[in-house]
Amino acid sequence: MKTRRYMVLLLLVVALFQGCAFSRGTLGDDIKAEAVSLIQKGVTTKAEILNLLGAPDRLLQLNGRDVFQYYRYDAKAGSLLLILLNFTRLSIKSDDLFVILNRDGLVEDIIASKRTDSLRFRFWPFGE
């Protein structure tokens, strides 16, 4: 009796998820929050930043100051393939970190945001 119930449940799950597709793509390494929290303004040096986070994805010059830019992109796609009617939604978000270094090679400022935490698989393309 129990086996039959499990079989029905399994068939129901299979029937509900047939025609669904999940895809994911990432670009760049994860920017570790622990590493970012160790950075101290006016104290941490350029060499320590390189040790903590590795080489930057981009090296910029702003007002005579070096800026290290780190980024990571995360993409999640959900597709609902109903043969006659197909819905697909691809959402891409990025984590960005800018470390601004002064002329002495010390951290002057940090600009960071982590958006990929809120990224979800979505199927419905309408609305928000």
Added chain:
Amino acid sequence: MTNVWTKVASILIGAVVCLPFIGCNVVRVTLNTSLTPEDVAFIVPGQTTLADIVDKLGAPDTLTNSETGVVATYRFLDLKYSRVNFGWLAKPWTPIDPDLIFSRTGFGVDAFEVHCNQQWIVLHQGFQRHLVRPPFHPYPFQQSQRVGGRELPTSNGLAIMASHGFGHIRPSVSSAQ
């Protein structure tokens, strides 16, 4: 007899309602969160700092140098694609695989740029384009209208608004002054 006609009428109405969805694909691609003029209304040139903006909108996608300071750019995309293949209607009656496809893509690419001075105070800000509502209908022969600096589709049925609101932004930002 009346019952039969009711059934036939129901089937016909059902077919007419389902017809526009036959062989239909709807795709949406979003990169970051679309910004609207309302989202950036808090910015006051000469007063707001880049740190204030980062607190509300998160880190920009790029920072570039300019002669008078720094330009922070927030890029976003809200691509909408829809496609209908009317060839599906003939499939049951033909030995070949006919296609009659209408499709349309609205790229919805935009960027919000903030120009700051060397003290990180905002001097100017503005959107690169004003495509807040790209079309979301498969009919490719219709022109879009530009109303009040915004791209609006002429049909009022199937267009939808670009998304609003922000994801979770960790405000690990300190004063940039």
